[in-house]
Amino acid sequence: MTIPLSWYLIFAAALFCVGLFGVLARKNAIAILMGIELMLNSVNVNLVAFWRYRSPEGITGQVFAVMVFAVAAAEVAVGLALIISVYRRRKTVVADEINLMKW
């Protein structure tokens, strides 16, 4: 017996939930970005697993995964630029202390 699809889906769900915990429970903004990266990777694993197991003669799954790669790279670049800009003004990257827009 080879690897059933369920193993990949459960693995991707677990990776997504670890990333979700990282986003919700960490204080540093860059640590939150790392959690977001884990979630994006789990989504990609899901996409490629569905491609392989449902329609390997097509190519839509891989194209979608390539798009997710591009979007993740763009988002990390802009996110880090924002974090560096905030650090220059407020001298902190702890998410609790970036509270100028809170009422």
Place this chain on the structure above:
Amino acid sequence: MALQIIFIFVAAVTLGGALMTVTSRNLVHSALWLILSLFGVAVLYVLLNASFLAVAQVVIYIGAIAILIIFGVMMTRRLVIDPSRQINNTWWLAALLSLVFFGGLSWMLSTWDGFWSEAPIMAVNIDPLKQLGKALVAPDLYVLPFELASVLLLAALIGSIIIAYEKR
């Protein structure tokens, strides 16, 4: 059988690295554990016969994004060793939410009848890389999302330079 053992090992390494990423007190250690997780995901792409995506994962995620994250960590440090806590006070709520979400996802996926399917045999004469290359530039396939992704990357490039620009 060997594939199953490889999958279990790689999945364990990836999830272990991910757990260390989100619980490590040192941010640079977190970034290094993230690199281990990303490499584990690349190995999983090889197991899924998506070899181009495996190489793209290593080059894009580990070679660019993880390095960028380490640069970001180094540029935003106040102290060399930060003794304060890195986890919120309400971390137990986040853990509970994650576990509930995982349970819900797994249960919902298990009710789908394609859940236990095996991998269909891939014909040996199709080349996923060539198909991917053609699909990204063929006018009746995915050239429009491809060009839009380029515009997105251009916008992100210009935007991040302007945001992080330091006037001297």
